[in-house]
Amino acid sequence: MRLLFIGFGTVAQGLSELLLEKRVELKRKYGFDWEVTGIADTLKGSAHNSGGLDLEEILAMAAAGRSISDYADGGCDWDAPTMIARADADAMLEVTYTDIKTGQPATDHIRAALARGLHVTTTNKGPLALFSNELIDLAARNGVQFLYEGTVMAGTPLLNLVRETLAGSAVSEMKGILNGTTNYILTRMEDGMDYEAALKQAQDLGYAEAVPDADVLGWDALAKVTILANTVFGAALSPADTPCTGITEITSAQIAAAAADGKRYKLIGRVWRDGEKVRASVAPQLMDLSHPLAGVGGATNAMTVTTDTLGDVTVVGPGAGRRETGFALLNDLLTITSRS
């Protein structure tokens, strides 16, 4: 499979490391043999070679701060649209930055790749939160695979859990902790920190951005909830359809009062069927300590899936990270291989 990276930041590099590390095993165990033929990154430069790029060398160049456009055997100045139009490739990895408001430029990258007949896998929440139904239809019309495991809970099984291991079940509700930053802040506040200090610590650890709005106001969880509503529940919601409250109004006093009552605040993203309708919400909720989600501390994510066959099944795992998110792309590539 000839791979094309659009974006070559931490997630792309995490995947690249896994691909190199596991090369022999992936071929032996899953019949997955790969070459990276193209890379285009606005900041890091571009390269293309139909015979395959030396991924190890390109990782070293990126680590050293050298432009990929200086790569000896195919460095070039193609921008992303040019690369998508011209590259010799079978599958595109869309791993540019997430813009939750417009979904761009990632959505146009995915449209162009699917229309050209490339399989696509992405970890980018923007296109999925805003245009999932259009993109899924476009992939089907072009007879290619479109997978996006890493958009929710990184590589922790969730979309593929529902698709593969819960196949044959009807899902009536999903609810969980979809944002690690806010869960980390709430956990520190339970330890006695106030909100400002906990946010500062989350920023120092690299969990929260300098402008933390997307996390603390619930927008990141909202994007993920919208993806679940549309891709698992078959809805056609846009983020604006769902009420969304973040954690900025929760006080240390409220958290202490909850603890005294045997409860704990969690920022819960929820999707559920309400008759024929699909509804969603993002809001802090008081969870009883006996609930599996209540015990999930720190930056970890978790989701409880309610099914007609098993009742509740809960999965707990990382929701971010270079290697953890890169793995989501790898698992998607193996799914594409097994279906091809």
Added chain:
Amino acid sequence: MRLLFIGFGTVAQGLSELLLEKRVELKRKYGFDWEVTGIADTLKGSAHNSGGLDLEEILAMAAAGRSISDYADGGCDWDAPTMIARADADAMLEVTYTDIKTGQPATDHIRAALARGLHVTTTNKGPLALFSNELIDLAARNGVQFLYEGTVMAGTPLLNLVRETLAGSAVSEMKGILNGTTNYILTRMEDGMDYEAALKQAQDLGYAEAVPDADVLGWDALAKVTILANTVFGAALSPADTPCTGITEITSAQIAAAAADGKRYKLIGRVWRDGEKVRASVAPQLMDLSHPLAGVGGATNAMTVTTDTLGDVTVVGPGAGRRETGFALLNDLLTITSRS
């Protein structure tokens, strides 16, 4: 797919209900179309019809305590070996009783079916704990599928979680709560009950047998741990290779002391790599309350899988139940369909 039931107890009936309930959806969504052509149960009787049995009527006969051998359109007196040898079928469901010491008669049923070229799915722990490698080889040599999701944690995704959604990961350790009965007893003891009263309640609820040894001495968890060691870690362990301690030595005083220390006893089944070796154990362990397994109460099961790509991923769900275990068989049948 023409299905053959060997055994027609609660799990087989749970699967039958799911098959009937989901008939249209299974065909539309997964291309899975089924007929039950044969049933053989030592106590409930036998029936065979190449054109398909009326499963609804047979469920009603079983519910009314009538022998399936009296079924008008194919009732017969074939025993299990005869049925396996003669039935018109594509796949066998082995759902007779579990004998953890001999694995029989289930193992011979599976050997005969695989040798005849039938796909096999089972929830029976005996054959898998004792003869998994032999049976997996036999299936491969005969070009048929052999799946056994329901042998560990009922239909809660575990073997398929590792196989499908964690594909591309290396698993270094699995540890969890694999026996619902003992977890229920420990949970009640934390509420202040003594061991005898908690066991009595578990028996009244149908969780524990009249002779509870297989659960409380850890043998059931030992069988499951052996299955994981051999099928996920590629070992060749027999149950006797693994140290096994149950919960009968844990006192109410120890549980109270643990609680005062912010800890909780759990009966933990564990498999891990130790250099080139695979090791396993079953024993009560003191878990810190912050560990995801500590919060798992009642008859629920849970497993933490340690991987090289994601670190720890924990799945929590039912470990028993008519419908919950029947679903494991259904999911296996969908896997067979998707690979055929």
